[in-house]
Amino acid sequence: QVRLVESGGGLVQAGGSLRLSCAASGRPLSAVMGWFRQAAGKEREFVAASGWRGFTRDATDYADSVRGRFTISKDIAKNTVALQMSNLKPEDTAVYYCAARDGLDLARDRNAFGSWGQGTQVTVSP
DSSP: OOEEEEEOOEEEETTOOEEEEEEEESSOOOSEEEEEEEOTTSOOEEEEEEEEETTEEEEEEEOTTTBTTEEEEEETTTTEEEEEEOSOOGGGOEEEEEEEESSSBOOOOGGGOOEEOOOEEEEEEO
16 A cells, blocks of 8 residues: 655745645555645545556646646656646645556546545645
8 A cells, every 4th residue: 555645735825836745655656646636615626647648658637727837747766746836826725635546547537546645735825
C-alpha cells in the first residue's frame, strides 16, 4: 500500500502561484498519478493526471478549468508528483488531493484511483 502525503498548500491572492507536492512512500510512484480537489459543499473533482496514453509514458490530462494554468509533473528519482498552479482564481479554492492509480492508462474518474493522500488546503483570495 502506497502512502501519499501532500504539502505546499496555503493562502494566495488571485493571480498568484502555488506549487503542491505529493511524496509517495511504501512503493515507487504509480504509473498514473493524479490530482483532485474538493471545494466546500461540492463533490471531489478531477484536476490533472500523468500516465500512459498509447505508447506515451508521461502523457498528461487536465480539466478544462485548469488547462493552461496548472502543470503536473512526476519526479521518479524523488518519488514525488507536483502540481504547479499559476494565475490562481478564487474558484480554485479547495482541498487538493494526490491520488495513485494501479492501472496504466490515464483516467479522470476518482473511482479509478485506489490510494489517496490526506489533502492540502488551497485558498485564493480575490
